[in-house]
Amino acid sequence: SQQGEEDPQALSIQxxxxxxxxxxxxxxxxxxxxYRQNSGRGxxxxxxxxxxxxxxxxxxxxxxxxxxxxxxxxxxxASRAADTASYFCATVDDYKLSFGAGTTVTVRA
Amino acid sequence: NAGVMQNxxxxxxxxxxxxxxxCSPMKGHSHVYWYRQLPEEGLKFMVYLxxxxxxxxxxxxxxxxxxxFPKEGPSILxxxxxxxxxxxxxxxxxxxxxxxxxxxxxxxxxxLTVV
Numbered sequence: 070s071q072q073g074e075e076d077p078q079a080l081s082i083q084x085x086x087x088x089x090x091x092x093x094x095x096x097x098x099x100x101x102x103x104y105r106q107n108s109g110r111g112x113x114x115x116x117x118x119x120x121x122x123x124x125x126x127x128x129x130x131x132x133x134x135x136x137x138x139x140x141x142x143x144x145x146x147a148s149r150a151a152d153t154a155s156y157f158c159a160t161v162d163d164y165k166l167s168f169g170a171g172t173t174v175t176v177r178a
Numbered sequence: 179n180a181g182v183m184q185n186x187x188x189x190x191x192x193x194x195x196x197x198x199x200x201c202s203p204m205k206g207h208s209h210v211y212w213y214r215q216l217p218e219e220g221l222k223f224m225v226y227l228x229x230x231x232x233x234x235x236x237x238x239x240x241x242x243x244x245x246x247f248p249k250e251g252p253s254i255l256x257x258x259x260x261x262x263x264x265x266x267x268x269x270x271x272x273x274x275x276x277x278x279x280x281x282x283x284x285x286x287x288x289x290l291t292v293v
Contacts, residue, residue: 102281102282110287111182111284112221112269112284113284114282114283114284117281157220157221164226164234165211165234166223167223168221168222168223169220170219171219
């Protein structure tokens with residue numbers, strides 16, 4: 070069964086604005102990962118946050134993890150048209166990546 | 179170091195035919211995952227393999243689907259007697275599994291269309 074559930078399902082923002090999406094999950098995890106998928110392509114790994122970490126940064130990406138609420142958020146700052154894609158969170162309990170349905174982000178020029 | 183290679187990228191099969199999807203993991207990776215993605219949905223786990231072993235096939239339909247990862251050569255996902263509902267994108271991912279906290283590297287997928 071799917072673990073992560075992203076919210077919102079879709080997001081449309083103006084170039085330069087920030088985009089925030091959330092992920093909730095149900096059971097304990099080893100780590101949580103965020104991936105991006107451009108239309109018709111495979112998934113690209115963005116960032117991994119371990120269960121004992123609370124926040125992590127990578128370039129314009131900021132990820133938070135709240136294990137007590139079983140939730141994570143992904144923030145993309147100063148968005149660009151190239152950030153238009155679907156974003157998925159994936160939980161890892163042992164070896165298996167379990168994906169949510171994703172958030173589709175559209176960045177308008 | 180080439181990424182995860184999947185072929186074919188697109189595959190069209192008539193109902194009742196067999197579909198064979200191939201995945202060559204990244205060099206040095208001995209762990210392979212297969213996922214299925216329906217339009218507008220996330221990826222659903224199908225099977226996890228190590229070389230010559232199926233570790234977890236809990237996401238695989240019990241009938242018509244099989245997977246292997248031989249000692250030599252690519253991993254193969256085989257779908258026998260395909261039906262329209264098998265139409266989807268099938269993604270393969272590999273990892274070195276040095277430890278549990280590791281990212282997976284995905285291929286570009288095989289888009290199967292059953293007509």
